[in-house]
Amino acid sequence: MSEANQPNRDQAALWNDVGGPIWVEMQEVLDGMLAPLEAPLLEEAFPGEGGRVLDIGCGAGATALLMARRLGPAGHCLGVDISGPLVAAARARAAAEGLASAAFVQADAQTHGFEPDAFDAVISRLGVMFFEDPAAAFASIRRATRRNAKLVFVAWRSPAENPFMTAAARAAAPFLPNLPAPAPDAPGQFAFADRDRVQRILDVSGWTDVDIRAIDVPSGVAEKDLLTYVTKLGPVGLALRDLDDPTRARTAEVVHAAFDSYIRDGAARFTAACWLVSARATPLAAQGV
Numbered sequence: 001m002s003e004a005n006q007p008n009r010d011q012a013a014l015w016n017d018v019g020g021p022i023w024v025e026m027q028e029v030l031d032g033m034l035a036p037l038e039a040p041l042l043e044e045a046f047p048g049e050g051g052r053v054l055d056i057g058c059g060a061g062a063t064a065l066l067m068a069r070r071l072g073p074a075g076h077c078l079g080v081d082i083s084g085p086l087v088a089a090a091r092a093r094a095a096a097e098g099l100a101s102a103a104f105v106q107a108d109a110q111t112h113g114f115e116p117d118a119f120d121a122v123i124s125r126l127g128v129m130f131f132e133d134p135a136a137a138f139a140s141i142r143r144a145t146r147r148n149a150k151l152v153f154v155a156w157r158s159p160a161e162n163p164f165m166t167a168a169a170r171a172a173a174p175f176l177p178n179l180p181a182p183a184p185d186a187p188g189q190f191a192f193a194d195r196d197r198v199q200r201i202l203d204v205s206g207w208t209d210v211d212i213r214a215i216d217v218p219s220g221v222a223e224k225d226l227l228t229y230v231t232k233l234g235p236v237g238l239a240l241r242d243l244d245d246p247t248r249a250r251t252a253e254v255v256h257a258a259f260d261s262y263i264r265d266g267a268a269r270f271t272a273a274c275w276l277v278s279a280r281a282t283p284l285a286a287q288g289v
Contacts, residue, residue: 020085045152047120050074057127061090068102110137114144124153129191138205145281155192164270171258207279220269
């Protein structure tokens with residue numbers, strides 16, 4: 001297959017060129033902001049000490065490291081991400097901690113040849129919404145799981161339910177006329193906003209006992225980190241890279257003001273409106289695979 005026809009080619013380019021290094025730079029800020037999502041995810045998915053867990057879209061490794069600690073020295077958590085810079089950061093964190101039960105690999109989970117029947121559970125914290133063919137990706141992931149293994153992931157609900165996440169783009173729009181409007185089902189942050197679509201994807205890819213539950217989780221970003229966060233990440237961050245300095249400064253000023261209503265007690269506070277999704281792996285024989 002030619003490079004031009006590789007699945008998820010655009011995502012690989014994004015996360016290995018611009019996105020990955022920025023997420024590494026912003027690791028502490030992002031880990032703090034997303035930490036409240038970890039407890040419901042890990043509680044739902046934990047297979048018991050000594051289990052084997054696969055973390056999809058593991059980023060800089062925060063969730064995989066937490067799971068590896070819970071699994072204990074006899075367990076194993078493998079984090080997978082398409083971004084080389086993020087995988088390198090995750091490996092460095094595990095090495096610094098001496099956590100041998102955590103490992104990380106740079107790979108596209110949609111096409112990677114996972115060892116079959118290898119995992120007791122699969123987890124993802126906001127890492128499964130970026131596949132060009134999510135049904136193929138979840139079928140590939142299912143083949144890596146053991147009989148009745150549990151899949152648990154967190155994904156964003158709609159942009160309308162997450163105004164904090166879209167405030168920067170709305171405020172910057174007058175300065176960024178070419179800011180792309182993402183298609184509802186395109187790979188990206190809100191690709192799994194449609195509950196029925198998530199159900200269909202899991203049904204056709206061999207998962208059963210699907211449960212899709214809305215959760216609303218309080219979160220926040222320290223006020224001192226807010227401007228960096230809103231001007232470096234997401235479509236606004238990408239667009240600002242191409243502006244002249246005066247326009248970039250004016251846009252940053254307007255974007256920062258758009259978050260004034262969120263700031264309380266030294267932090268921009270918001271509610272993360274997400275789906276907590278769980279399912280079980282259908283035995284391969286039942287799928288004719």
